Amino acid sequence: MQQSETQEMDVFRANGLPWLTCRAADSDVVISSRIRLARNFRKVPFPNRADFEQLAAVLQLADGVMPVVEQATRQHLARFALDHLTKLQRDVLIDKRLITNNLAKNPQDRAVYISDDASISLLVNEEDHLRIACRTPGLALEQAYETASAIDDAFESRLDIAFDEKMGYLTSCPTNLGTGLRASVVLHLPGLVFTRNITNIVNISQQLGLTLRGLYSDDKEVYGNLFRVSNQLTLGFSEQEIIDNLKSAVKEITANERRARKALALYMKEHLEDDIWRAYGTLKYARLLTEKEVL
Incomplete structure (x- = not known):
């Protein structure tokens, strides 16, 4: 599977991601949903313990299954070998959240397959x-899981996946044991941040077995009021239980965010408008913008 110039241009130069810019239900609060499955091949050391020969063998196994994956998803997936990409190209894929820092840090015998719509x-x-990472606009975890499950079935039909009857899918990190599923949703929560109710939401999320963290942040604040909520545990729960629990929490957070926005518009209208116009002025007239200002 070769990287074509057209595919490369689409991935690296596209102005936006279709799954991120598409309007969906609740998209005023819920930006996107993602399902990620962690899988390993039996009798092969985890990547952090494998040598380059073993990593190359894993890559060859994955290459062999890709025609089945494309048939199952009805999508073409372009192959990108990380050690054939420039640092700038790897950084673009990281910024678009199509690869991780960990994958880019050790590029030899690492690869990523990306669908034409980057979902x-x-x-x-x-x-x-x-x-396996699948993304959808808005709150559509079931749709993302359906695609991820089809890809998982394609691999399991051709390869021996590491699985234990008691522990479930075996993974490098113990927190992924069991289903190996990490479900997450990106939320835009300016109302809860401005009304200072975000801390309560974070605490309640932890009680529900979920993690709510800033998508872009430092030690002091979250930039852009963007948050990701995801499940903490995968062992002892079914895939449907994990998805249902997250969906229920997201709907409650969304309802609280909308109430906070109404309160801001009613009681802090001038302050809110002042912040908006200051941001607009910076965007329109500044010659240099920091990452924080952009977000």
């Missing part, structure tokens, strides 16, 4: 032999 990215030899 699917398959990472080979990251923390696990295979990371």
